[in-house]
Amino acid sequence: MNTKPIPEMSDLSRHYWEQAQREALVLQRCTRCGTYQFYPRAWCTSCFCQELEWTPVSGRAEVFSFSIVHYPPFESYTDSVPYILATVKLEEGPQMMCNLLECDLDAVRVGLPVQVCYEVREGDFKVPQFRPVGGGA
Amino acid sequence: MSISGKVAVSGFAEMQPQKSPGDHTPLSIAADVGLEAIADAGLEKAEIDGLIVGSSISNPGWYWSLAAAEYLGLKTKFLQQYLMPTGMLWRAAAAIEAGLCNNVLCVVGDTWDSKLLMKKGPPPFPYLGEEMEAPYGVVGAPPGYAMITRRHMHEFGTTAEQLAKVAVDQRYNACHNPTALFGHKEIGIEDVLASRMICDPVHLLEAVSPCTGGAAFVVTSVEGAKRSDNPPVVLLGAGEAGNRWSLAAAKSLTTSPVKESAEGAFKMAGLTPADMDFAQLYDCFTAVVIISLEDAGFCAKGEGGRFVEANDLTFKGNSPCNTHGGQLSFGQPGIGGGMSQVVEAIRQLMGRGGARQVQGATRGFVNNNGGIMAKECSLVLGVG
Structure with a gap:
């Protein structure tokens, strides 16, 4: 879970x-x-x-900056490290925080085109996330 | 009306940082260093009629300033709780100049429990972006500063080695500071880069270590400072700037409000970065030093990495910076880590730097940072 x-x-x-x-x-x-x-x-x-x-x-965005987090901020993230934390700039202008999913740690870079996706958490709650356009990266 | 040249710091005291709280509480530390600073200023406790006390991570109470006044037994005419020690100094100056009070004690004391950040949740720092940022695992400072560092590397070609150089020079300074938490062994760039990655691109030795500690200083009129045996350290300029909270909302991650806060401080002082004998720059992470040097005008925007590579930031060097070791090597006592930078500037200008004294220092620049490079407060201080 x-x-x-x-x-x-x-x-x-x-x-x-x-x-x-x-x-x-x-x-x-x-x-x-x-x-x-x-x-x-x-x-x-x-x-x-x-x-x-x-x-x-549109859900289209590009990576403005990112960090690969190796140190979990709290216990529920202990099994998730390393994960990619990113600020993405949406096509419409605003920036938002997210994790990059389905993205190789070696492939992430500033400017990487990404697309919104949804991560399912406890109670089937969906959280907007982003993944590289075309997948994989 | 300007507060430039009107007030002086006439005494200070600082506790040696330690990893665990031991018997200390934030208020017991504030009392220890507060009373010592008052004595150092040549004053009696009853003469202190203003108090600015730093917020405490371990006890973020609404009525903290009242609790501190009570604990210290002070009768105050001006009382405030405030985060940034540079901001405490100019607020004290303004209160004195406005005639509210005569002698202001500025004090920070805090304890630190390293388990605080590893609670299951909710996150220990509630903030505006909690709903939109905490769900992504951006809690505490390192991830945000890591994104600032990454962006600086991307925009200006700043290298991991240049970032590491900041930690190396500051460690050298700490090795000449008997009270530094990490002052026992010099390190090289390769040691920094070989240390554990916390939040890529930030390594362990580039990340500040919270600890237990505190410090205090006394602000009084230039006339009142004559009561002290110390040379008066005069406030020459102050500037402050801040306009966001959420990191995601930052239009630039590489230009900080230091640009405005430093400009204000230098303008009020009628001086420039070239006039400074040292800079004490808030340094929770190495990139903060590089960006602060750029935005304060010690070098051009984007040149910070090359500046720290080409210049010697040690107390013996051509660009002395964080001569106490910085928070990276001295330690960061609670949320008021910037106090160590203010106190080190005062100490250097009083000529009490001991083995790490910057010879002939008469003018210095100090910067404190808050939020994630969201708010900055700069000072220009001088003596003689």
Whole structure:
């Protein structure tokens, strides 16, 4: 059983996580200035209006930076090391944290094209993750 | 109104860092070093009317500053809890200049339990990105700094050897500091690169070691500093900057708020990096030193790796940096590790550096870092 942490969702982010259960990646987008943002919040980070709407995005991204973690941050990760932690830049602009799955440790590099995928955790909870485009890498 | 040239540090004290807490508590340490610093400043405890106390990892209470005032038996007119010791110093200066108080004790004490990070969860550091970052195993500092390091290598060709050189020079300094936690054996670049990988590309010897310890200093008016036998260490400039929390939100991982904080400090002081006799730079990881050197203007952006390779960062060298060994070799007492950098700058400017004294040092730069290179506070200090 994958016992890695399940996020404690807030009312603001509930839709993001509910969509992830349907394997859809959604971001807030400002209907006034068009800015996409992540993580979910109550105000547009660009024009500070509150007219935000959830928008499905492509799930295409590239690796902005990464680390291969050899030291588990807490016990539920003990069996997972080494794992790849990455910040990816989504095609739509925002950056987010993830683990790169199905990726050789030797193949990861800054700029690597990646695609969203979903990791199943305890209670069938799906967490958005990324893997190299075309798989394997 | 500027606070430049108005206040001085007139006394300090520092506990020798140790790996385990022993009988110490954060407040017992704060009292030990606090009382010693007050005596070093030539003052009586009753004359201390301001207190800034560092947050404690092991006891993150809301009313920590009140607990500290009570424990130390201080009657304060200005009382604050604050993370960054560089920020404590200029806040103390501002409070004195504003007429709120006369003599401010700035103190940090903390204990460290190495098992803290290995709890099953929830993560010990709740933060804004918890929901969106903790599920990916980014808890604590090393993974974030590893991504900063990786990005610097990618953008500027910084090498593992250049990063390791920072740890090597600082270890040499620590070997001339009898209180350093890791000051018994010099290391070479090959030792750093052969040490265990924590979060690739960060090796064990490039990662800070949290420990138990603490330090304190007393800030008073330049006039009040004459009560002390120590040469007054005058605050010449201060600058602060910060604008994010989440690491994923950082538009750049390689340019830090040190750019703004250092610029502010140098501008207030009317001095430049070339005027500095040393730099004490927050160094939880080696890349932080390299990025801080660049952003503070000791070298151009992207040149930090080549700068540390070509220059001697030891106390005897042409670019003395982290002359106490840095937190990497001195130790990082709790969350207030940056206190060791402030205290080392004060010590050097008072001429109390002992075997590692930077000869003729009269001006120094100090930087503290918080979050994951998310907030920075810089100082320019001087004597004579």
